[in-house]
Structure formats: structure tokens, C-alpha cells
Amino acid sequence: MLERETxxxxxxxxxxxxxxxxxxxxxxxxxVWVRRRDHSLKYSTDFGFANVLPERFxxxxxxxxxxxxxxxxxxxxxxxxxxxxxxxxxxxxPFAHHVASASFSGLTDAELAEIVTAFGCQIEGRTLPVKxxxxxxxxxxxxxxxxxxxxxxxxxxTVQDVTHQVLIDEYGDRSLPTRExxxxxxxxxxxxxxxxxxxxxxxxxxxxxxxLFRVGGVSASRYEMSSRHxxxxxxxxxxxxxxxxxxxxxxxxxxxxxxxxxxxxxxSLLPDPFxxxxxxxxxxxxxxxxxxxxxxxGPVERVITSAIAALEALFLQAEPELTHRLAQRVSVFLxxxxxxxxxxxxxxxxxxxxxxxxxxxxxxxxxxxxxxEAEVIMPSVVEYARECVLxxxxxxxxKSSLLQQLDLAMIDPxxxxxxxxxxxxxxxx
Numbered sequence: 001m002l003e004r005e006t007x008x009x010x011x012x013x014x015x016x017x018x019x020x021x022x023x024x025x026x027x028x029x030x031x032v033w034v035r036r037r038d039h040s041l042k043y044s045t046d047f048g049f050a051n052v053l054p055e056r057f058x059x060x061x062x063x064x065x066x067x068x069x070x071x072x073x074x075x076x077x078x079x080x081x082x083x084x085x086x087x088x089x090x091x092x093x094p095f096a097h098h099v100a101s102a103s104f105s106g107l108t109d110a111e112l113a114e115i116v117t118a119f120g121c122q123i124e125g126r127t128l129p130v131k132x133x134x135x136x137x138x139x140x141x142x143x144x145x146x147x148x149x150x151x152x153x154x155x156x157x158t159v160q161d162v163t164h165q166v167l168i169d170e171y172g173d174r175s176l177p178t179r180e181x182x183x184x185x186x187x188x189x190x191x192x193x194x195x196x197x198x199x200x201x202x203x204x205x206x207x208x209x210x211x212l213f214r215v216g217g218v219s220a221s222r223y224e225m226s227s228r229h230x231x232x233x234x235x236x237x238x239x240x241x242x243x244x245x246x247x248x249x250x251x252x253x254x255x256x257x258x259x260x261x262x263x264x265x266x267x268s269l270l271p272d273p274f275x276x277x278x279x280x281x282x283x284x285x286x287x288x289x290x291x292x293x294x295x296x297x298g299p300v301e302r303v304i305t306s307a308i309a310a311l312e313a314l315f316l317q318a319e320p321e322l323t324h325r326l327a328q329r330v331s332v333f334l335x336x337x338x339x340x341x342x343x344x345x346x347x348x349x350x351x352x353x354x355x356x357x358x359x360x361x362x363x364x365x366x367x368x369x370x371x372x373e374a375e376v377i378m379p380s381v382v383e384y385a386r387e388c389v390l391x392x393x394x395x396x397x398x399k400s401s402l403l404q405q406l407d408l409a410m411i412d413p414x415x416x417x418x419x420x421x422x423x424x425x426x427x428x429x
Contacts, residue, residue, distance in 0.1 A: 006084065006095075006116050007113075007116050009078060009080035009081055009095075010095075013103060016078075017070075021062075029060070031167060032057075032058055033058070034056050034173070035163050036055070036164070037052055040177075041161075042183070043184070044137065045184055050157075076096075119228075121228075129190050129192055130191050130229065132187075132200070133186065133188055135183035136207070136220045137183050137220075139154075139248055140249075142250060142251065142253065151190045152189050152190075153187070155185070155186050178222075183220075184248075189203050200225060201272065205268075205270050208270050209262070209267045212386060212389065213259060215247050215383055216248050217294040219245070245295050265428060266394075269393040270393070276288055282392070283314065283393055286388070286392065287310070290306070290382075300371070300378045301360040304356045304377070305357040305361060308356075310385040311350065315403065317400070327351040328347060330388065333419070334384060336419045336423060349384070350381065353377060356370075356374055391423065391429065394427060395423065397422040405419045405422060
């Protein structure tokens with residue numbers, strides 16, 4: 001659609017910019033930049049990583065006043081610009097701006113063709129690759145790179161990852177302060193999307209899914225997005241969910257294919273990460289409470305309280321004998337699921353966890369002699385929450401029906417087949 005006019009406009013803009021720069025050398029400003037270590041990025045595996053010396057370099061820049069005048073007097077008067085403005089509206093403006101800016105620094109025929117193709121995809125609603133580079137904490141890898149799929153790779157950082165370019169003027173550097181970010185691995189995600197919004201959602205969902213693959217407070221408190229969408233305006237540093245977590249795990253090479261299948265199946269099941277405050281389904285509420293448990297700081301009873309709250313959202317309704325019902329249902333559920341075959345041990349840990357949750361929720365605190373017990377059962381209770389939340393995202397049976405099946409199975413073991421049938425859709429545990 002309008003490919004010929006777009007190609008002609010791009011070529012005309014490049015020609016006009018090249019001629020203008022040659023005929024008016026005074027419009028070129030020499031800017032001084034420094035590439036140096038970004039000390040807000042903290043690589044937890046190696047505190048001394050990439051302590052490099054600053055590197056100074058100069059870069060040509062177009063005087064902004066001249067550019068504005070040139071854009072109005074030269075670019076907007078090109079015939080193809082007017083044709084495209086009438087056909088597609090204001091979307092032509094960032095395209096022309098991008099071509100002009102790139103042409104000022106030198107633009108090859110191949111690069112020009114790439115820009116034109118990307119613009120055609122955007123105005124026609126076709127997808128383009130969006131690359132997200134995340135600084136991830138909460139997991140480590142044995143070997144680098146750790147290739148999960150064609151679209152997802154975990155790797156060790158490079159010097160380029162942890163350095164940045166800073167503009168220097170007569171007043172000093174013009175960098176803005178950024179939040180301190182601790183990370184253990186770099187994640188590279190590529191998602192084909194019609195704009196950067198869906199790609200961002202998929203990336204944050206993938207990070208959330210990593211919290212369910214195993215018990216780990218996986219987060220990406222900083223990530224960078226780049227694509228041809230909006231011609232450079234889709235690039236930038238974004239802040240994500242961050243926070244200290246006492247839980248982490250390591251990935252070995254044998255986990256790669258399993259994790260690839262897991263993410264492919266689970267990511268789309270998770271709630272919109274930017275709408276977590278308005279979730280209504282029991283499994284979504286349980287997931288939020290499980291994440292709360294992962295990132296709780298302070299005494300262990302806080303962690304246990306959040307994990308038990310996740311289990312309550314899945315296994316309880318408005319009914320009496322909550323402690324007993326919760327412990328029974330969770331123990332039977334996980335035994336049938338096959339992840340926790342010792343139902344008696346599961347029952348006892350959930351029962352104790354619920355007691356701790358009640359004490360903490362009502363303003364009390366554990367006695368010193370009880371704190372060591374809480375430390376012991378805390379990892380198990382969080383693991384139960386993970387397994388149950390993950391399973392419920394894959395179960396099609398309504399909660400009320402599933403609870404009824406669990407209660408009947410405790411009375412009549414012959415009805416366990418009903419619970420097994422409900423869990424047949426659970427692929428990942």
C-alpha cells in the first residue's frame with residue numbers, strides 16, 4: 001500500500017538532507033559523549049564486573065533550530081509527503097523525521113529500504129520484531145548462553161550491557177539518575193507484535209511465569225525495548241516489578257527444552273501484569289498472593305501468611321472448620337496431582353502454616369521457640385502454593401465442583417477418579 005510513494009519520499013528526504021548538510025556546514029554541532037560504567041546496574045554474581053575506564057568520543061548533531069526550519073520548509077513541501085499525509089494522516093510525520101535524522105548521519109540504500117519496509121508493516125498492521133533486553137534477578141544459569149527458544153535466551157552480561165553513553169556539555173554530564181538494579185542474568189526476548197505494547201505485556205508475563213516454573217522471586221526491575229515501531233520512539237529504558245526475594249533457583253542445560261514448552265503453554269494463561277489490582281478470578285487472586293509471598297521481607301510469618309492466603313483463595317469458601325478443610329483439600333489435591341505423595345506431611349505443614357497465618361493476621365507474633373519451626377515449614381508451604389496456583393491455571397473444572405470432588409474423595413476413595421479426571425489437563429507441575 002503506497003509503497004512507491006513511501007520509497008520516493010524516503011529517497012527525496014535523504015537527498016535533501018545530504019545536500020543541505022553539504023551546503024550548510026555550520027548547522028553541524030560537535031557533541032561530546034562519554035561511554036562509562038553504569039554503576040546503578042549491580043551484577044550480583046561478580047561485583048567487580050566491567051570496571052572499565054570511561055571512553056570519550058564526539059558525534060555530529062543537527063542544530064535543532066535549523067532542523068525545525070528545514071522540516072517545515074523542505075520536507076513538508078515534498079509532493080510525496082503531501083500525498084501520504086492525505087492518505088494515512090499524521091503517521092507520516094515520525095517516518096519523515098526518522099529518515100531525516102538517519103540521513104544526517106549517513107544512510108545506505110539497504111538501511112533506507114529497511115526503514116521503508118518497516119513503515120509499510122506498521123501502517124498495514126503487520127507485525128515487526130520487538131526486542132526486549134531485561135536485567136533479571138531471582139535465577140541463575142549454569143552455562144551461558146542458555147537458549148530456551150528462537151525467541152528467548154538467557155545469558156551472562158557483556159561490558160556493553162552495563163555501560164551507557166552520557167552527553168557532556170559545559171555544565172557537566174546530562175544523565176538522569178536511575179534506580180539501582182540488581183541482576184544475575186540478562187534475558188533477551190524477541191516478540192513479533194503490531195506495536196510495542198503487546199510485546200511489553202508478553203515480556204512481563206514471561207517473567208511472571210518464571211516465578212511459577214520453580215519457586216523463585218524472578219523479576220526484571222529494568223528492561224530495554226527496541227523495534228522499528230514508531231521509528232526509534234519504541235526504544236528506551238523501562239522499570240518493571242522489583243524487590244528483594246529470598247527465593248531463587250538455577251537453570252541447568254537440561255532445563256532448556258522443558259522451560260521452552262512451559263513458557264509456550266503457561267504465559268498466555270496468566271493475568272495481564274498491568275491489571276493485577278483488578279483481578280477477580282480465584283486463580284488470579286491466588287497468583288498475586290503467591291507473588292506476594294515470594295517478595296515478602298522481614299519475618300517468615302509474612303511469607304507463610306501470603307502463601308496460605310494463596311491456598312485459601314483456591315480451596316476455601318464461606319464455610320466452617322477452615323484450618324482442617326484447607327489442610328485436607330490441599331493434601332489430597334497435591335497427592336492426586338503427584339507432586340506431594342506424603343499427604344499426612346502436607347496436611348500437617350498446611351495446618352501449622354494456617355495457625356501461623358492466624359497469629360500474624362490478628363496482630364500477634366511468634367514465640368522464639370516457634371520461629372525455628374516456621375523457618376522449616378516456610379519453603380514447603382510456598383512450594384505448595386506454587387504447585388496449586390500453577391495447576392489451577394490449567395484446570396477447566398470450576399472451583400466449586402473441584403472442591404466437592406475433593407471432599408467426596410476423602411469419604412469415598414472410589415471417587416478419586418473424578419479428581420484425577422479434573423487434573424488430566426494439568427501438563428506442567
